[in-house]
Structure formats: C-alpha cells, structure tokens
Amino acid sequence: MKKKPVVVFLCTHNSCRSQMAEAIAKMKYYNLIESYSAGTELKDRVNQDAQRIIKDKYGYDMEKEGHKNKTIFDVPKPDVAIFMGCDIACPAVPYEYSEDWGLDDPTGLGDEMFLRTIAIIEEKMSELIKKLSINKG
Numbered sequence: 052m053k054k055k056p057v058v059v060f061l062c063t064h065n066s067c068r069s070q071m072a073e074a075i076a077k078m079k080y081y082n083l084i085e086s087y088s089a090g091t092e093l094k095d096r097v098n099q100d101a102q103r104i105i106k107d108k109y110g111y112d113m114e115k116e117g118h119k120n121k122t123i124f125d126v127p128k129p130d131v132a133i134f135m136g137c138d139i140a141c142p143a144v145p146y147e148y149s150e151d152w153g154l155d156d157p158t159g160l161g162d163e164m165f166l167r168t169i170a171i172i173e174e175k176m177s178e179l180i181k182k183l184s185i186n187k188g
Contacts, residue, residue, distance in 0.1 A: 059129035065090025
C-alpha cells in the first residue's frame with residue numbers, strides 16, 4: 052500500500068485559514084492525505100469564528116477533534132506544503148512540493164467572508180488532490 056502524502060497547511064498564526072483547511076482535508080480527504088496545520092507566531096487559540104462556521108457548515112467540531120495551534124516543529128515533515136497567503140512571515144519548511152494559495156484572512160470580516168474563504172479552500176484542495184494524482188477508489 053502506498054503511503055499517504057503528508058500535507059501541511061501553513062500560516063503565520065495557525066489560527067484560521069490553515070485550521071479550516073486542515074479540518075476540510077480531514078473531513079473530505081482523510082483516506083487520501085495525512086493533513087496538518089502549523090504556523091510560526093501562534094495565537095492563544097484557534098479562531099472562534101472559524102470553529103463556529105466549520106461546525107455550522109459541516110457538523111465538524113474542530114475543538115472536539117483536537118485542533119490546536121501548532122508550530123511546524125509539532126507536525127511531521129510535509130511532502131506537500133500549502134502556504135495559505137501569509138506573505139512575508141510564512142514559515143520555512145522542507146518539502147517536496149508547495150503551493151501558495153494567497154488567501155486573505157477573513158478574521159473580523161463576517162461570516163460571508165469566511166464562507167468565501169472556505170469555498171476557495173475546497174476548490175484549491177480538490178485541484179491539489181488531482182495534481183497529486185490521488186484517485187478515490
């Protein structure tokens with residue numbers, strides 16, 4: 052059996068975009084990739100709006116599933132590094148493949164912006180799975 056690639060979603064604070072991406076990956080692609088999120092300058096906790104909206108949209112409880120702020124040193128070395136759009140402070144990590152998704156931080160911009168960000172994450176993640184030539188079934 053082929054090893055699942057380790058995909059790490061990276062953002063400076065590991066509190067919002069990267070956490071939502073990790074949650075979506077764990078829900079939709081758990082059988083295809085091993086997913087984590089990480090950052091460099093961690094916040095006190097995961098963004099409460101991100102947690103609420105992911106729970107409302109998918110019924111996935113990020114807090115119950117153990118989502119915590121993590122540094123790049125707290126997760127396995129990635130095969131794939133996805134930079135969420137954190138500009139100059141993105142963490143530096145070794146990887147085999149990377150993408151910068153260039154997402155704006157929806158923090159403080161209302162639920163509609165969170166939902167737009169989630170839609171972009173879902174689209175980009177689907178494209179990533181295709182690029183990695185990972186087939187369901």
